Amino acid sequence: MTTIKDIAREAGVSVTTVSRALNGYSDVNEKTRAKIKDIANELNYSPNALARSLVTNKTKTIGLLVSGMKKESIKDNFTYEILCGINDMSAEIGYDLIFFSTNSTMQKEKSYAQLCRERKVDGVIIQGIKTDDPYLQEVIDSEIPCVLIDIPIESNSVGYVTTDNELGAKNITEYLIDLGHKNIAMINGHNRAFVSQQRFAGYRKALSEANIALQWEYVIDGAFDEEVAYDATLKLLNEHTEITAIVCASDLMALGVMKAAKTLGLSIPSDLSVTGYDDIILASYVSPTLTTVAQDKYLMGQKATRLLAELLEGHTNERKVIVETEIKKRESAGKNTRI
Amino acid sequence: MTTIKDIAREAGVSVTTVSRALNGYSDVNEKTRAKIKDIANELNYSPNALARSLVTNKTKTIGLLVSGMKKESIKDNFTYEILCGINDMSAEIGYDLIFFSTNSTMQKEKSYAQLCRERKVDGVIIQGIKTDDPYLQEVIDSEIPCVLIDIPIESNSVGYVTTDNELGAKNITEYLIDLGHKNIAMINGHNRAFVSQQRFAGYRKALSEANIALQWEYVIDGAFDEEVAYDATLKLLNEHTEITAIVCASDLMALGVMKAAKTLGLSIPSDLSVTGYDDIILASYVSPTLTTVAQDKYLMGQKATRLLAELLEGHTNERKVIVETEIKKRESAGKNTRI
DNA sequence: ATGAAAGCGCTAACAG
DNA sequence: CTGTTAGCGCTTTCAT
Numbered sequence: 220m221t222t223i224k225d226i227a228r229e230a231g232v233s234v235t236t237v238s239r240a241l242n243g244y245s246d247v248n249e250k251t252r253a254k255i256k257d258i259a260n261e262l263n264y265s266p267n268a269l270a271r272s273l274v275t276n277k278t279k280t281i282g283l284l285v286s287g288m289k290k291e292s293i294k295d296n297f298t299y300e301i302l303c304g305i306n307d308m309s310a311e312i313g314y315d316l317i318f319f320s321t322n323s324t325m326q327k328e329k330s331y332a333q334l335c336r337e338r339k340v341d342g343v344i345i346q347g348i349k350t351d352d353p354y355l356q357e358v359i360d361s362e363i364p365c366v367l368i369d370i371p372i373e374s375n376s377v378g379y380v381t382t383d384n385e386l387g388a389k390n391i392t393e394y395l396i397d398l399g400h401k402n403i404a405m406i407n408g409h410n411r412a413f414v415s416q417q418r419f420a421g422y423r424k425a426l427s428e429a430n431i432a433l434q435w436e437y438v439i440d441g442a443f444d445e446e447v448a449y450d451a452t453l454k455l456l457n458e459h460t461e462i463t464a465i466v467c468a469s470d471l472m473a474l475g476v477m478k479a480a481k482t483l484g485l486s487i488p489s490d491l492s493v494t495g496y497d498d499i500i501l502a503s504y505v506s507p508t509l510t511t512v513a514q515d516k517y518l519m520g521q522k523a524t525r526l527l528a529e530l531l532e533g534h535t536n537e538r539k540v541i542v543e544t545e546i547k548k549r550e551s552a553g554k555n556t557r558i
Numbered sequence: 559m560t561t562i563k564d565i566a567r568e569a570g571v572s573v574t575t576v577s578r579a580l581n582g583y584s585d586v587n588e589k590t591r592a593k594i595k596d597i598a599n600e601l602n603y604s605p606n607a608l609a610r611s612l613v614t615n616k617t618k619t620i621g622l623l624v625s626g627m628k629k630e631s632i633k634d635n636f637t638y639e640i641l642c643g644i645n646d647m648s649a650e651i652g653y654d655l656i657f658f659s660t661n662s663t664m665q666k667e668k669s670y671a672q673l674c675r676e677r678k679v680d681g682v683i684i685q686g687i688k689t690d691d692p693y694l695q696e697v698i699d700s701e702i703p704c705v706l707i708d709i710p711i712e713s714n715s716v717g718y719v720t721t722d723n724e725l726g727a728k729n730i731t732e733y734l735i736d737l738g739h740k741n742i743a744m745i746n747g748h749n750r751a752f753v754s755q756q757r758f759a760g761y762r763k764a765l766s767e768a769n770i771a772l773q774w775e776y777v778i779d780g781a782f783d784e785e786v787a788y789d790a791t792l793k794l795l796n797e798h799t800e801i802t803a804i805v806c807a808s809d810l811m812a813l814g815v816m817k818a819a820k821t822l823g824l825s826i827p828s829d830l831s832v833t834g835y836d837d838i839i840l841a842s843y844v845s846p847t848l849t850t851v852a853q854d855k856y857l858m859g860q861k862a863t864r865l866l867a868e869l870l871e872g873h874t875n876e877r878k879v880i881v882e883t884e885i886k887k888r889e890s891a892g893k894n895t896r897i
Numbered sequence: 898a899t900g901a902a903a904g905c906g907c908t909a910a911c912a913g
Numbered sequence: 914c915t916g917t918t919a920g921c922g923c924t925t926t927c928a929t
Contacts, residue, residue: 220675222922233900238924248898265672269612270922273905278608280656288645290856294839299638306627306657315677316657317619318645333604336559338654500633506845517629561906572916577908587914609906613921 221264229258241266272339281305281314281527282340284331284354286347294445295471296499297516301346301368304520312528314341331357342527344368349411364530366523369414371539378530378538380523384414387512387544388421391494392466394510394546396429399555400464400492404437404455406448406476408468415440418468418496437462441472448475449482456483456491463491463555470495470502473509477551488553498547507550514544560603568597580605611678620644620653620866621679623670623693625686627657633784634810635838636855640685640707643859651867653680670696681866683707688750703869705862708753710878717869717877719862723753726851726883727760730833731805733849733885735768738894739803739831743776743794745787745815747807754779757807757835776801780811787814788821795822795830802830802894809834809841812848816890827892837886846889853883 223237230237232251240247240255258264272278283305287298309316319334331354335343342364348355350370358365359374367379395403405422408415419438426433439455441448448467452475456462467473473495477487485491487507495502498513522540529535562576569576571590579586579594597603611617622644626637648655658673670693674682681703687694689709697704698713706718734742744761747754758777765772778794780787787806791814795801806812812834816826824830826846834841837852861879868874 220922224922234923235901235925236899239899242924246898251898265675267612267678267922268676269608269617269678270905271924273606273608273612273907273922274924276905288642290642290646293635293639293642293856296632296635296638296839299635299641300632302638303627303629303632307629309657318648318655318657336604337607339606339608500635500840501843504840504843517632559906563906573907574909574917575915578915581908585914590914606906609921610908611921612906612923613908615921 221262222267223264225262226255226258226264229262230255276339278339278341279314280317280338280340281309281524282335282338282343283316283318284343284345284348285318294501297497298347300516301520301523304517305344305524306520308521308524312524314524314528330354332361332363335361335363342366342531344523344527345370350413351411364527366527366530368519368523369412371413373538376530378526378535378540380519380526380540380542381414382514382519382542382544384417385421385424387496387514388418388466388468389425390421391496391510391512391546392422392425393429394548395464395466395492395494395552396425396431398464398492398552399558401431401555402434402437402459402462403431403464403466404439404459404462406439406441406451406465406467406472408443408472409440412443415468422466441467441475443469443472445471445475448472449479452476452479453482456480456485463557464552465491465493467493467495470497470499470509470511473511473551474501474505477505477509487551489556492552492555494552502547503549510549510552511547512544513547515542518542560601561606562603564601565594565597565603568601569594615678617678617680618653619656619677619679620648620863621674621677621682622655622657623682623684623687624657633838633840636836637686639855640859640862643856643861644683644863645859647860647863651863653863653867669693671700671702674700674702681705681870683862683866684709689752690750703866705866705869707858707862708751710752712877715869717865717874717879719858719865719879719881720753721853721858721881721883723756724760724763726835727757727805727807728764729760730835730849730851730885731761731764732768733887734803734805734831734833734891735764735770737803737831737891738897740770740894741773741776741798741801742770742803742805743778743798743801745778745780745790745804745806745811747782747811748779751782754807761805780806780814782808782811784810784814787811788818791815791818792821795819795824802896803891804830804832806832806834809836809838809848809850812850812890813840813844816844816848826890828895831891831894833891841886842888849888849891850886851883852886854881857881
């Protein structure tokens, strides 16, 4: 492996000069620089990022703490799209990405801060973490710049990217109300997710503004899981045949709801309207196609990365980024036929 | 930031002892070790991986060279599933993952080997690279242990994971032949992909064994792209109305073919049978559902990682891993009705 | 414009 | 069982 020492020897200069020449410092004779560069090329030199980082205390690396890269959640390309956005943007701004491979067993042994300190990442992006995750507190306490996705926490070194979940849920609920529905149920995620709390708030607000009383029995947690949502829906619809529409806090759960409807012999949307949240790829391919609140996940990833870069470079204006959502009106929601 | 120096001072021992105590060496008094560990905890110490790597020349890091993490290819969760497999397995064997964020512009400036040398990754997994990619030759030349996905190259430091693409394509073509089809077209990827070459070979072999003459006009490249496949299919079917079945080299392209059929007013499978390759999530959700050759992408990722680990630890038996494929018979392929 | 020297945090002989 | 010493490859004062 070629080092600057080798180059220095070959060029008959000191390592200092080599370092400065290669790093584009101005106080170096252009002739010497050219010579050094030539030799570097010839010797097939590439700098050792480890050694450099050790002294500069910068790694040009972003740590990624991503839950949901499990086999089970492959259907849900939410995480992947965010990843793509992060990847593209980080390439643009010159940061490499490091995945902390931490399975559940190890998570107990090694703290968030430890992970970051060991690898000396410049900053971190966190996605898919639950609000009761012990890591979360650590993030806030730690000095390491960090961007959270879908967790609204701000501090000196912490920012976040999210969508207006309350508004999104409110809008789509209103859309159902406009379609004539009154008995609208909600399959939510779970209360350890901020987005669930917010989406419920939006649902509630829409009902309230339309003077529809909130029925607590209509609101069920589906754990963001297709199967769980399926089971919950069967039970719900058996007990409450008056329900004509279901708002889901994720597309995946909406798929579960649609399956349940099929099981019960209900056709969508004539017997039951269903809406999702996220706009995953499947949403536009299932039959009937799924009406949903679209989040631009790719953009979220990009913005998260850009925000982190700002945090790192210390010229942050705003630590909060809200990405717009959009209702995709497709086939799964229709007029209430039971009026 | 706490260093072993701090601990050493506090414990009244040398840094060497601290290092050995913390790394579990046996030649350390258990009492001293306990004391050192206590102090380390108290001081909230975590080792600096950079410094360690600099001297040990090992980083416990796997580099990932993945094409297809672009916005355009989000539909195609092939890459993502492989990633999940890699991620899970690398967590298990204690390696972190680093993404080389290299966009097209940078790729020209920095070589594969440079990337690896700079970051001092222990090994590399490469996916989605084309056979004419200059990186490929570098991989082979380089001494860095490397596992390729879907590129059959072996050397001292290089292994690969793939499926039997020829067999898969042969099987599914035979399946169509068994259904009574004779005029079977193929929408292939492109010839810079090994899998395309192999899948074509399988298609060809199946035809030949059934004494069906290969028609070169029936074989078109679809660039692994939905749109391109769509256009190609329109043209193909307009010129060759006798075609009753199309074998595609990817599911994404099969989606394009299905759209084209729709455009042409052909119904699937009664007018046209279509098969895919990969078994992406969409395959079982589109309507009609897609008959395809399923590859266990997650498993491929896992196996790639395990193989790399073996390469790294120097106890490699076999540098080649072939993952089984399976034909998923769904709705898009049916009996030839034009016999 | 260049070099000498110190040091980033750690491990690894070697000696004792 | 423990400490001394050297050094991984690089950047960074501080001289010159």
